[in-house]
Amino acid sequence: MSSLPMGPNRYGKSGIRLAVVDRSRPQHDFTDLEVEVRLQGDFDAAHVDGDNSGVLPTDTMRGTCFALARDGIDSVVGYGVRLVDRFLTASPGVDRALVTLTQHPWEAVVVDGAPHAHTFRPAAGGRPTWTVTRDRGEQATVTGGILGARVLKTTGSAFSGFLRDEYTTLPETRDRVMATTVDARWGTTGPDADHTGMAIDVPATILAAFAGHDASESVQHTLHVMGTAVLDAHPDVTWIRFLLPNEHHILSDLSAYGLDNPGVVYLVADRPYGVIEGVVAREGVTPEVPWDG
Amino acid sequence: MSSLPMGPNRYGKSGIRLAVVDRSRPQHDFTDLEVEVRLQGDFDAAHVDGDNSGVLPTDTMRGTCFALARDGIDSVVGYGVRLVDRFLTASPGVDRALVTLTQHPWEAVVVDGAPHAHTFRPAAGGRPTWTVTRDRGEQATVTGGILGARVLKTTGSAFSGFLRDEYTTLPETRDRVMATTVDARWGTTGPDADHTGMAIDVPATILAAFAGHDASESVQHTLHVMGTAVLDAHPDVTWIRFLLPNEHHILSDLSAYGLDNPGVVYLVADRPYGVIEGVVAREGVTPEVPWDG
Amino acid sequence: MSSLPMGPNRYGKSGIRLAVVDRSRPQHDFTDLEVEVRLQGDFDAAHVDGDNSGVLPTDTMRGTCFALARDGIDSVVGYGVRLVDRFLTASPGVDRALVTLTQHPWEAVVVDGAPHAHTFRPAAGGRPTWTVTRDRGEQATVTGGILGARVLKTTGSAFSGFLRDEYTTLPETRDRVMATTVDARWGTTGPDADHTGMAIDVPATILAAFAGHDASESVQHTLHVMGTAVLDAHPDVTWIRFLLPNEHHILSDLSAYGLDNPGVVYLVADRPYGVIEGVVAREGVTPEVPWDG
Amino acid sequence: MSSLPMGPNRYGKSGIRLAVVDRSRPQHDFTDLEVEVRLQGDFDAAHVDGDNSGVLPTDTMRGTCFALARDGIDSVVGYGVRLVDRFLTASPGVDRALVTLTQHPWEAVVVDGAPHAHTFRPAAGGRPTWTVTRDRGEQATVTGGILGARVLKTTGSAFSGFLRDEYTTLPETRDRVMATTVDARWGTTGPDADHTGMAIDVPATILAAFAGHDASESVQHTLHVMGTAVLDAHPDVTWIRFLLPNEHHILSDLSAYGLDNPGVVYLVADRPYGVIEGVVAREGVTPEVPWDG
Structure with a gap:
């Protein structure tokens, strides 16, 4: 078999579905997200030699998304910035971390003319989405x-x-x-x-x-x-x-x-x-x- | 090969998608429907002998749905009743006609605080559905x-x-x-x-x-x-x-x-x-x- | 509010996806199933009074499906019969247990003219499905x-x-x-x-x-x-x-x-x-x- | 409103589904394709001024796909090359024509140990896909x-x-x-x-x-x-x-x-x-x- 080097590549996790409830006020907030993570960098050893020592498992990406939501999400983009920062820290071989966050928007159900404090239905309109990208040593872009x-x-x-x-x-x-x-x-x-x-x-x-x-x-x-x-x-x-x-x-x-x-x-x-x-x-x-x- | 009689059966058309616009007022109405038709009756000749003389084509069901919407739809159920009546008339061998109508609801887009007269987006909430069934010689049920x-x-x-x-x-x-x-x-x-x-x-x-x-x-x-x-x-x-x-x-x-x-x-x-x-x-x-x- | 009794009802679990590997021969067997469970019986107390003492959790149905596959699956229907028997035993208020098992069929990949021992791809053709139903005190039907x-x-x-x-x-x-x-x-x-x-x-x-x-x-x-x-x-x-x-x-x-x-x-x-x-x-x-x- | 120029753009048709039957031999061939067309070029007038004089309708792309299949398809890529050539000819403002053809593969059903001459089922394995791209004045690439x-x-x-x-x-x-x-x-x-x-x-x-x-x-x-x-x-x-x-x-x-x-x-x-x-x-x-x- 030829010994070809690895070309461009990236890897990550898709379909991470999590919801965050903010119960700090009588009117709850319900934030429902699908997160996608991609890491790019030098992964030649993993591809060519089967050496995983530089590969952060995609299961860890999943776990990180849940852990970093523990204290709530002030803003989805703020959460995305924390995620890309974390992945650059955790994975020294990575040059670029990219997180896409797509929201399933819910709205409070109106009962007797007033929004219910803790009952929701999907809102009309599309799904907001954001991609936060950060190259090592650079600022994040959104x-x-x-x-x-x-x-x-x-x-x-x-x-x-x-x-x-x-x-x-x-x-x-x-x-x-x-x-x-x-x-x-x-x-x-x-x-x-x-x-x-x-x-x-x-x-x-x-x-x-x-x-x-x-x-x-x-x-x-x-x-x-x-x-x-x-x-x-x-x-x-x-x-x-x-x-x-x-x-x-x-x-x-x-x-x-x-x-x-x-x-x-x-x-x-x-x-x-x-x-x-x-x-x-x-x-x-x-x-x-x-x-x- | 055995000569087994035909057991219970029915046939029809699914996935008929049509929209009806009511332009009679400045605020348009947009009714977006998926229609399903099923006919039941004595279709032994069609199944056993390949005799289609009693079989109204499912393409005719489609055409009928479009033709009977020509003058608009006062109410979806009223339209459904007209359809089952028509199919019982057109198809003498039919004992039961069934029409299911499922609506994709749209709402006027709000621009500058007012509903726009002719621009719509899908409404929140589910899809209303109705089934109108009529047995020959009986009243329709809904x-x-x-x-x-x-x-x-x-x-x-x-x-x-x-x-x-x-x-x-x-x-x-x-x-x-x-x-x-x-x-x-x-x-x-x-x-x-x-x-x-x-x-x-x-x-x-x-x-x-x-x-x-x-x-x-x-x-x-x-x-x-x-x-x-x-x-x-x-x-x-x-x-x-x-x-x-x-x-x-x-x-x-x-x-x-x-x-x-x-x-x-x-x-x-x-x-x-x-x-x-x-x-x-x-x-x-x-x-x-x-x-x- | 009226005090209406509960009408006909049933409950269960859908979308249980499990795969069973038989490694007893050099040519592995890979059985890929989607299981659906439904129980019927007297659940008036649960519906009307919120009394769950007779309700086996649907999560238990899921767990039972995995546990009863521990020793492999001789035949899918045999596994289904063991499941309905188990649910009738575990849930005394149940009159009827029903399990539907749908298979995603895989076939050995052919490499160099021979089926590979442990590599599979989805087979052509449809998905086999079976429903095993058992009423308490009766034999199972399939x-x-x-x-x-x-x-x-x-x-x-x-x-x-x-x-x-x-x-x-x-x-x-x-x-x-x-x-x-x-x-x-x-x-x-x-x-x-x-x-x-x-x-x-x-x-x-x-x-x-x-x-x-x-x-x-x-x-x-x-x-x-x-x-x-x-x-x-x-x-x-x-x-x-x-x-x-x-x-x-x-x-x-x-x-x-x-x-x-x-x-x-x-x-x-x-x-x-x-x-x-x-x-x-x-x-x-x-x-x-x-x-x- | 600002008068911003149009940035990069392209347009076309997706979801063109056609099947071609070759009846020239006793064993029929059935080729089932989904075609996607994209044209790129100078469409500033269409975007900025609403001037459609350079815009070939996407409905014409659909019609062209059907017409150019009239004499059968020797090879899917050959058909794709004829399509991109045609679109470059028909649409003088276009710099690049791109056609993606994805095949739904069917295989002859085996009956009594032999492939049936004119009955087919979907084959196992994935869907082949090809993209033919041609820039004006250049050769096509595939x-x-x-x-x-x-x-x-x-x-x-x-x-x-x-x-x-x-x-x-x-x-x-x-x-x-x-x-x-x-x-x-x-x-x-x-x-x-x-x-x-x-x-x-x-x-x-x-x-x-x-x-x-x-x-x-x-x-x-x-x-x-x-x-x-x-x-x-x-x-x-x-x-x-x-x-x-x-x-x-x-x-x-x-x-x-x-x-x-x-x-x-x-x-x-x-x-x-x-x-x-x-x-x-x-x-x-x-x-x-x-x-x-």
């Missing part, structure tokens, strides 16, 4: 994001004037249903920004821009409007990257039954679906773009 | 339901004093996190009840009962409280059947790290999970219980 | 089954001569692609039948009947042929129930591009999908039919 | 891959001698169950390599290396062995990248029941799970590594 934020408008969206070829049969439309599930990631000025606030406010800006953009000529067009709105409203965001499926709602053709369909009945399609990916960035900022990697 | 309504409380739940054997290692607890995803079905007095209202109000009653039952000794105990509350508050409900997974949140044992854990950090487990199924019915009412079938 | 067995034929299937109405637009065809995912359950003569053998042989009979039935006029037609073939070949099977989705492969209409399509390119559709459910039973046998419940 | 290839060994795997800290509680083991689901991607010498053959042979090499590596000290260790084996055996592979979840099978602790467990019963865990990612490359080759992007 990206925020929102995953799975579905949104739909019943008018104010068009798609026409597009490029046609011999395989183009799509009719032009000046009024359609537009639906997507927003997955967005944004770069930030660093760990000290108000990440908890932005996890609420950036999606709200995205939603308002989506709703307000009734001159939409395409998902691409609305993507740019949403990205610009975020950069305008949130000084601590340096770039924002969207992944937007075009979740087609197709006006049902009822002509075979002798019926018209003036914007009433739509077929909700699963697939195929369009995918629009794009970045809006402040001048001079180079965002992470995984597909160009 | 069951309502709610699917996927997750709910959790951080205190007010105990599990102790249970039966023990040599395989029992579970510690007793007087204070735990209790979480479930409510799947409930309820029988009703018929098609004329206010099914649209009950789709909102019955889950609200369930949620309030769950929240208010701080003396909970088990999921079973709370199931009975929720069922009783529904029958007390909703005269048109004749029975209610719950399927309640016990979604375990396990207090993380941090003793290996020299730490206690006074109700702060929980492991969120996927499986295995407990399952509690039960019915509460008015006196003299015999509910449908699939597992006793 | 149903077998196969889940998720996809199968497809590129010719030998027609659908024509069907009932038409004004919503019927489906073209007739004498040659189509037919695809389904077989979910089948069968009743048996009891625990002593060769359930391990039938888990292999009954699906093989189903597959051969599906393949051989080139005169298929519909999924219903083939269902009856498959059911009859099983009852003919397997004397210990008393009835068989199929749930067969019709997984549509739609001949792609390329006429807009000036192309014909002589049975070459098909659109693989997810939904909607047809559903065909039916039973074939020996004379005098009354099968379980959940949808008639 | 990566191959295998997705979802689960594999497990019941002995021949250890994990010991690892780095410990105060959060490390994992016991060392010299004999464990090791399981993973191989997702691998490999770079190739170009479109003319035997991609169809490699889709069979590279996974076979991976499987054999996994099986044969009974001195495994870790998933990392086996990753390197598998990567080296592939580069040794397949001259047209230039690098290979693995994503290997560590699917934990945990020896069940039965001591609470007074039982030992000498490698018999294992808990099959879903999560958390370890993740090992790494590349093995020929000297001088720089592989794509998305996580370093």
Whole structure:
């Protein structure tokens, strides 16, 4: 067998699910997280020689996540910073530690018009996500994001004037249903920004821009409007990257039954679906773009 | 080959996804449905002889669902009644037509403090579901339901004093996190009840009962409280059947790290999970219980 | 609040995942199971009064499944019988214990033309499943089954001569692609039948009947042929129930591009999908039919 | 609102599902594909100005995939090359066209010891996948891959001698169950390599290396062995990248029941799970590594 060196590599733990209850006030807080850890560094000995002396077990990553939550979580990003710091300390061969934290948001159930003190249900809207990355000897960096934020408008969206070829049969439309599930990631000025606030406010800006953009000529067009709105409203965001499926709602053709369909009945399609990916960035900022990697 | 007759059978279409937009007011309505159709009757010729002359294609069921939504949907149950009536008319060999309609609820997005007229996001809470069944020559019957309504409380739940054997290692607890995803079905007095209202109000009653039952000794105990509350508050409900997974949140044992854990950090487990199924019915009412079938 | 008695109910544990390794021969055996337990009986005190003294914790069910596998599993059904017996013993208030065991089948990896002694990959074909039920004072009964067995034929299937109405637009065809995912359950003569053998042989009979039935006029037609073939070949099977989705492969209409399509390119559709459910039973046998419940 | 330019972007269609039947021989061929298309180029006008004149609709991508399959598919990669060429022709503003094709492999059903001519079931093993990328004015490049290839060994795997800290509680083991689901991607010498053959042979090499590596000290260790084996055996592979979840099978602790467990019963865990990612490359080759992007 050849003796090839190990190329780029990293390892870690995914699917760490933990919940933290803050009982310090009558109204409890319930923070429900999925954590993912990745470590990068010099792991040639482990790969080539089977020498584990530099390998912190992924089970230890799991245990660390639970242990470091013992005193509660002031902010999710603060907890993430403590985690990456810990992993760099515990694992001397590691050059970069990365922790992704995705929240399943819950809200207090409203009973008799008031939020119940200790009963919760999943909140509407997407799941906030943050990635804290720290290279040894450097400051941590933080990206925020929102995953799975579905949104739909019943008018104010068009798609026409597009490029046609011999395989183009799509009719032009000046009024359609537009639906997507927003997955967005944004770069930030660093760990000290108000990440908890932005996890609420950036999606709200995205939603308002989506709703307000009734001159939409395409998902691409609305993507740019949403990205610009975020950069305008949130000084601590340096770039924002969207992944937007075009979740087609197709006006049902009822002509075979002798019926018209003036914007009433739509077929909700699963697939195929369009995918629009794009970045809006402040001048001079180079965002992470995984597909160009 | 033997010449065995055909036993019990039915057929139909699942996964019919359609959305209906009501544009008659400035505030649009967006109704997003998944429809399932089942027909039962004498289909021996189709099965035994390959004679399709009595078989309405399942593609026709799909088309019928779209065509009958052309003028909008006043109420989901009203639409379901029109569908079962149609299928009994179109298919003379059918004895029973059954339509299940499950709604993906959307809510108007709030922008600048007001609901937007034509932009929506998925609402919190579960998915309302209804089954309309009609036997030829009989009136239609209707069951309502709610699917996927997750709910959790951080205190007010105990599990102790249970039966023990040599395989029992579970510690007793007087204070735990209790979480479930409510799947409930309820029988009703018929098609004329206010099914649209009950789709909102019955889950609200369930949620309030769950929240208010701080003396909970088990999921079973709370199931009975929720069922009783529904029958007390909703005269048109004749029975209610719950399927309640016990979604375990396990207090993380941090003793290996020299730490206690006074109700702060929980492991969120996927499986295995407990399952509690039960019915509460008015006196003299015999509910449908699939597992006793 | 009303004081309503508890109606029908049961409880148990789902998602118990365990694997058993038999190392007694050089060629290891790897049995990978998902177990589900349900107990039925008089649990009024638990529901109405919060009295858990008769409630065996579902965590104990989990532990019992692991403990009773300590000495290996001769046959999955034998293990299931030991489990239901144990639960009836451990839980005096229980009238019926039910255990469902679903296998994830693995096969030895073939290396250099021979099966490797201790390396496995998931086998093709569906997942065998068994339900063992025992009522107190009665013998156990056993149903077998196969889940998720996809199968497809590129010719030998027609659908024509069907009932038409004004919503019927489906073209007739004498040659189509037919695809389904077989979910089948069968009743048996009891625990002593060769359930391990039938888990292999009954699906093989189903597959051969599906393949051989080139005169298929519909999924219903083939269902009856498959059911009859099983009852003919397997004397210990008393009835068989199929749930067969019709997984549509739609001949792609390329006429807009000036192309014909002589049975070459098909659109693989997810939904909607047809559903065909039916039973074939020996004379005098009354099968379980959940949808008639 | 700011007038920010559009940053990096691309768009396309996902979830295009088509099947191609080759009926030219008595033994039919059934090729079942999921296709994904992405186009990159100058789409500033579409994003910033809502000008769609340069935007080929994603619906046209779908139609093109069906039309170009009309005469069958000699090889999946050949079909992919025709697709990227077509998209570059049809869309003058595009600099890069990328098509990913993932196959759902089917095999002829064996009846009476012989493969049936036109009946198929899903084959064991993972899903082959290929990405064809072409930059305007350049040759196409091709990566191959295998997705979802689960594999497990019941002995021949250890994990010991690892780095410990105060959060490390994992016991060392010299004999464990090791399981993973191989997702691998490999770079190739170009479109003319035997991609169809490699889709069979590279996974076979991976499987054999996994099986044969009974001195495994870790998933990392086996990753390197598998990567080296592939580069040794397949001259047209230039690098290979693995994503290997560590699917934990945990020896069940039965001591609470007074039982030992000498490698018999294992808990099959879903999560958390370890993740090992790494590349093995020929000297001088720089592989794509998305996580370093």
